[in-house]
Amino acid sequence: MNKERTTRGSIVFAGTFDDELISGIDQPIHCVHTVFDAIGELATCVTSDLVEAVVIDENLITTNPIAAIDAVRRVDPNAVVVVMGGEENTDHADANVPKDTTASRLTAAILNAKSKPSNQDVIGDVDLDAVLGISDETMIVRDSSPLGDVDLVRALMHDPTSFKEVLVELLKQETGWSFCAVVDDSSCAPKTAQVAPLRYGHTEHGILAAIGSSQSELTRWARWAACWLEMSRKQRQLKLLAYQDELSGAWNRRFLRTCFTRELQIARDQRRPLTVMLFDIDDFKQYNDKWGHDAGDEIIREVVRLLRTIIRKGDHVCRIGGDEFAVLFCDPEPPREAGSNHPTTIEILAKRFREQVANASFPSLGDEATGILSISGGLATFPWDGMDVDSILRTADERLFQSKRQGKNSISIGREL
């Protein structure tokens, strides 16, 4: 499978460098005189020529190296910052190389710095109910009337994060205990409190601690509370099963539609863009046929793992078909305020992901398989490419096929269809 190797981003060289070094770099370069120029290059680069790294001559930043590097990172947090100098390098940079380094060593240093993982979409940390729009505190009307089982059900349905709190309040109301809490361990309970395990079958839910209760009364209520806590756990588990892809651990197509609909509404309300990237693995069937389905499964898992190393907190990776994926880029803080970190541009993320896949190794495919995998994708952004979920997904899909028609191993971003 002879594919054109990926085109990498450009490198900005700020300062004075050896001609031999510059000529040995096998990617686009921009040579500038000052750090200010480097910042300007980063801020004004176009999507077709994104900056992968900024190499700074140490002599330019002797006054305040930390501020200079911070300034570069403010404009593009994902550009690799390399300081080239003598003995006294700064640890603040992503990489430090000596003045007499070679082009290949510099390239290796940049690649090495890039491979460090960033924020990941760890499903365990995601508030699934909030992401899917299930949480809705407004549905729960609190008044002075006594709590009942119905309040527990409402909390489970509309505001799962408050479930334990409602449970404890209900216990206090029913028993008249002066203190009641669900704690992880009996050592966390007050010394004067009675404690009872919250156990349902073999599942532990912590300890129920109370002051003003007899041990037998506490044990009886602990069994009752454990049933509710188990139901709450089961409900979360079922939601995960409904929205998660078992093979890759990514979210599934159902999640994409639910989450996309909700995020689109937020984007519309807050007047912010929302981007989706659809992509698939080029000629995936051939890998399955040649190396077997286990190898194919490994590719799927590895692609998701790679993708998680480049996305930001708040972005979501979804597997929506056999080898089809979607990434929902939910930038949490646009439009940015001056002084905060600039949101990483999605084009940079998409480009870096494609590069990572192209350079990844897959042990199940054998040594000869390194670098043969590629992806084709398409990006579409609200509001420019569509105003609703279907039209945005359709545009992204059309761009994906545009990438395929153009010879695969590319991600189509622009407006031409």
Place this chain on the structure above:
Amino acid sequence: MTEKTSNLDSRCVVLVPKDRADTARQLAQKHQLRASIEHEPSLAMAELCLLHQKYKMDGAWGDSPKAPQLLLVHAKEFSQLEQMLVAVRKYLPHAIVSELRDGRLESVENLGAVVDSLKEPPITRSEDVDADELSMLLDQTPHEPDE
């Protein structure tokens, strides 16, 4: 290294030495500016670039175009000021750069020569004008050179 006054409308970046930050804050308050006050030229450049990007993004939403503003307060104390202004002129040509002079904000027109413009213009004395030169200046017709 960054501080903000954020309760006002107009945005700008202020570059000021750390020990003169009070002046910058007063300036921002007086002129109703929402300022990012920076004490390092590189960080001021970064903030200016980000402001430029924000305005570009706002423009895509149909907002009226705005130019990022940079205010210099006692900024000649920064040795890298001229380098920074050259970069501003090159990459952000629409940026408005002003300087605090004698309590007033004045536009810095020639960015590259800003350091020179802060100095008093040199006073030079020319030699006395002779009769021929005077005649030429008044009549605008030079005399024929002597044979």
